[in-house]
Amino acid sequence: MSLGVPVALLALWEIASRLALVSPRYFPAPTTVAWVLGDRLVEGDLGAQALVTLTRLAGAFALAAVPGVLLGLLMGVARPVRAAVEPYIAFIFPVPKITLLPFLLIILGVGEPAFVLTGATRRSSRSSSARSAGCRHWIRVCWRSAATTGPTAHGSSGR
Numbered sequence: 001m002s003l004g005v006p007v008a009l010l011a012l013w014e015i016a017s018r019l020a021l022v023s024p025r026y027f028p029a030p031t032t033v034a035w036v037l038g039d040r041l042v043e044g045d046l047g048a049q050a051l052v053t054l055t056r057l058a059g060a061f062a063l064a065a066v067p068g069v070l071l072g073l074l075m076g077v078a079r080p081v082r083a084a085v086e087p088y089i090a091f092i093f094p095v096p097k098i099t100l101l102p103f104l105l106i107i108l109g110v111g112e113p114a115f116v117l118t119g120a121t122r123r124s125s126r127s128s129s130a131r132s133a134g135c136r137h138w139i140r141v142c143w144r145s146a147a148t149t150g151p152t153a154h155g156s157s158g159r
Helices: 004-018 030-043 045-077 079-092 097-108 112-148
Strands: none
Touching (some): 004 030, 030 045, 097 112
């Protein structure tokens, strides 16, 4: 029974695509997808295209993580920076980042930079927010630790 539902759904999809109840252009039959996948594996095109996608992902992650982590740490350490930047991050954070793609396509044109930057915008606000919160918590822990285990009269921690 656990395999019955997926098999039935695939069969319905196949029938609907073959009878053109759904557009075969957008919903090709599962057998067509399997055939093309096998053909691309044999021809060797799939690996090259997967490498292009992975390169985009790596570029977007690096483009987002480096400034996001640095800004987040800076926001956690310096209150004026947090006060200046946090409202903008809070404003942009709930916006679906894919909505920025048309603007980036207009500004940068169709190509790799627009795709990578779209991926980077998704990650950057999360990185800076998370680092800022983590850094603020870490600073509080350090201050509490220093206050409770501060130096003794002999200049050591008492151990």
